[in-house]
Amino acid sequence: MAPAATTTSTDWSVDYNNKRRQELFRSPPKDKTAYPTLAAAVDPHINSFNSIFAEGGQLEQGIKDIGTKIFLDGDLNVQPEDAGERNRFYVRIQKVFLDQSTLPPSNKFAIKDHRLVLPAECRERHSTYRGKLTARIEWKVNNGDWQEEVRELGYVPIMLRSNRCHLQGMSPAQLVEAKEESEELGGYFIVNGIEKLIRMLQVNRRNYPMAIKRGAFTNRGPGYTPYGIVMRCVRPDQTSQTNALHYLNDGNVNLRFSWRKAEYLVPVMMILKALVETNDREIFEGIIGAAGSEGLTERQFVTDRLELLLRTYKVYGLHSKAKTRAYLGRKFKIILQIPQDVTDEEAGTEFLRRIVLPHLGSTHVTESQNADKFRMLLFMIRKLYALVEGECAVDNPDAVSNQEVLLGGHLFGMILKEKLDEWLNSLSFPLRDWLRKTGSSFTSQQFHSDLRSQIFKRTNENIGQAMDYFMSTGNLVSPTGLDLQQASGFTVVAEKINFYRFISHFRMVHRGAFFAQLKTTTVRKLLPESWGFLCPVHTPDGSPCGLLNHLAHKCKIATQSVDVSAIPKLVAQLGVSNKSSASLEFSVVVQLDGRVLGYCSPKQAKVIADTLRYWKVEGTHNVPVELEIGYIPNSTGGQYPGVYMFSQSARMYRPVKYLPLDKLDYVGPFEQPFMSIACTDPEIVSGDSTHVEYDPTNILSILANMTPFSDFNQSPRNMYQCQMGKQSMGTPGTAMRYRTDNKTYRLQTGQTPIVRPPLHNEYGLDNFPNGTNAVVAVISYTGYDMDDAMILNKSAHERGFGHGTIYKTKICDLEEGQRRGRSSKHVTRLFGFAPGGLVTAAWREKLDDDGWPRVGTELRHGDVIAAWHNVSYDPSTGEYVNRDGQTQLFKYKEDEVAFVEEVRIIGSESGTEPCQKISVKLRVPRSPVIGDKFSSRHGQKGVCSQKWPAIDMPFSESGMQPDVIINPHAFPSRMTIGMFVESMAGKSGALHGLAQDSTPFRFDEQNTAVDHFGHQLMKAGYNYYGNEPMYSGITGQELAADIYIGVVYYQRLRHMVNDKYQVRTTGPVNSLTGQPIKGRKKGGGIRVGEMERDALLAHGTAFLLQDRLMNCSDYTKAAVCRACGSFLSTAPTVTEFTRKKKGTPIVRCRRCARLSAGSESKSDTWVDGQGIRFTGGDDIAVVAVPGVLKYLDVELASMGIRLKFRVEP
């Protein structure tokens, strides 16, 4: 076939494309997906994971950073000076591999082509999709040869569709073959059958010194001021080290850093002197500007402080680079875990490598890299003084321009690197143990032979397990904390309630759990810097509002550093000098990824930025288009000026059109605030605008784009829709058969919306319909539509409007709670009825011969799902025998009727064990009932209040009846004009057979939406404004007003009464107080609290209150002694001779009774439980009291407080 015929088209319009979609569905394309835009939405996740194991990728860099670990033998207790010669044991990791997911070799049964473990199998088996991690390590003793050793490090979860996944590069046809969605996106992990993803976090922009003013800085000690410069330096392996400069009252500057969760402060002068061989003059001129440069005389503020900075450092008396390094090395040798026999100077060098500005060189640091670090530090001090002086403003760490995104893959790689590092470090314990036990040395033959069996084996090599723990809990167990502000909440479940929710997870960016506790709302503010990067609409309301954002749909995230090797040269050609002058008016900095390239005049800086931008869009001079060129112009007290370029990964960037070349340019959030980007073509200002947006809707997220005519709505309504779109019952996918989600919802009668933007097709959302088109009349017709209630046409309901299903998966696991030791090979329980045991017909009603439920069976509360029995292994026959003949059962505990949809019998990975686990998928039909929640796409939610008979519904002149009636009062205060427009557009679309484009910002004052759709309606013979005369369905009379009726897309939300209602009269009670327990699940009640009590009191409904608080709660009849007024002294009497009689026992007061003297008449004496005779104490009354009152009495009595009750009459 010709290639033109075979390639799948990826162009989409707003049309329905029925035939094309049908064909795509029936025969999924064999070449590529028809929806590349959708696949691009998860690219940041997949690409960041891919970069971990890529050539020269994150882990490779990480291994370089870990370097060679050195362990010493000999006596550890003696001082290094008198220990004499010790042997050194070197270990380093050479390479780390992650295999694809396959069956373990212990499985001998699977045939050759079926040994792959596909993700679908992991979902079905509730297992983890993982691959084996192996490391090739090298070791040597002293100066011997390097020896190789391969260690297995356990099984690590694999991201789907990454380069370690079987699904990578699969065509839709192959994906369907692999039991996936045809548009499976990947980007998540499968852990214990649950789909999990690492959510993206907003973190400080890397390699940019940020000016911060924070009150908490003063807590560091006396003299500390709120001023600081913070720079998050990122190493090539994506791990970061934050360096902060603090300004002290006297003008001194200290460098702060964290190492293994502890904070350290070092005078910045010491670092400067250690980095390069320098002198005070060089430092002085580096900070303030060259001697004789312009503006030097006006910089008295900085000169004074600098002088002090230089002077106070003299107390250390460290005069050369070597001495300074040795001093630093001596102080930090232990903290950095540097071997004891390393010299102080080397340790100091190591300190500089690891901690000081590691983004400018973190492995094999060269002299020029140290000079870079030196110059960067000088720049930071310069900025700090400028900040203190008020020459520049503080940078806002909450603005997107000063942020980047910590990607899931990067975090995963960071953790992996740290675990590898830890593993190597953990060698020291088994090594020390071995040395102590054997008393021999590293050079001995025994060491060689014992290394594998006794030393490596005794380390915790199961890195896979640690990664598994991270993925399943989201908790970060780390000795360093990875320079992050939180230790938990990194992973979330990728819920597939519907496709909107699923896809939103991958576009979600969180500000960090730390900020959720902040009382200030500044971090949550929507800032103009976010324009085009974070969606202004798509954020939840409530506690995560503004912290949990979603990326605009065109926003991309860099996952690779771009090649910028040409930039320094180009900048040098454009004219920068090494020396700066004293004033910002004469020289500003030019930086690339946190490296000072030079200084130039502000005018020149603009030329450099403009020229580089032209080249980068043009694609010439080796300037990559993804490069971010942040030109910050000079201002009075604004952001510190300069040209800051960024080329590394984790940056956000987005496409806009560059006007001079009419070509695609990418802009980042750092440069954007200082650029002039026109929103639409008419807004271009000649001579000012350099860029124009491709489309104003680019600022919206995928979901926000799906709200039709959202520009007509009041903005909070659009936010509500973004929430409700994610809660609607929809179509999670087509591979439902192979999924075992705990709970999924499915809408049986999903439709494509008549009114939708072209993006709906581009993202392939017709594969996952999320609602139904409904004829909606806005009319107050019955009494049942007040307060956002809606009336459903009963016939529409009977035709299947909004019919949904819930699928629940119940796992019956025989090994649950049982820790089967590794040694015992045999199971102790088997599914099925105990042989020879009693099997009731009621069980057999639901269960098959094998003890598993029949597919299709109806289940009610208390029905059995599966039967099992205890067994023990009989080695003589090799069979499992049951000895007790008892059959145990798994029961269906929910109250709703369900049907068994699927029964999955889950075998072990080795294929040798009898079944220990089944997973039963249940189907709960949920047709709409009164009380179920529905919503249009405009934040207009309502509850179904009646299913009104079709004959009583109003009808139009053409005989149409509405499917849904809503109350007109829903509109005036909410101002969801978009819904009216959708109604009109839907109506005309349905009449003409059109798909209506509902993209926002398409209409204006001259061409109004109403006019556009009104004329369409007119052409179809309908009223221009979309209202129609209607007739009462009950009387047949024409209604006095014309009714607004049209077609609106309705979503059925997943909140249904059947999951919510809670009623009780009597039921389970708390055993201590006798009051009803809490919780719907347990059949508890809803508390009638103080306010409810007040309301009942106010209404004078005393009996109702009595009923609630007493009769339905802890109503108790208690015997109380009238004479002494005590509950506690009453005791039931015991009849001496006859057996216990029925009825209420006779109660007497022990306290008021006297011991019987024997002379009383028999009718006056009574006997207690011990057989002691008493007389008297018969003034007893039975009263109704709350049960807790008696309990209170007992509690008080235990403290020696007596309650006395006066009982009257």
Next chain:
Amino acid sequence: MSSYNPASNTGAATGAQQTGSITDDRSRAVEYTCGDCDSPVALKRGEPIRCKNCGHRVLYKQRTNRLKLAEPTIPAAT
């Protein structure tokens, strides 16, 4: 839902208790469908779970061939 459910094992359940039978289905094999190759797999009690054909580890239970009647009291012959 509230768990206020009056005990429902009246009539039918107690009747079932009495008609309870002692069965020995040690020898009876039930047929399943392989999750990978769709071939039928017959398994007996205690046998390891895997497809005889391809060694796959997930099996599906087949839909019951039992008649679904309005009165589910009549047990079908199996």
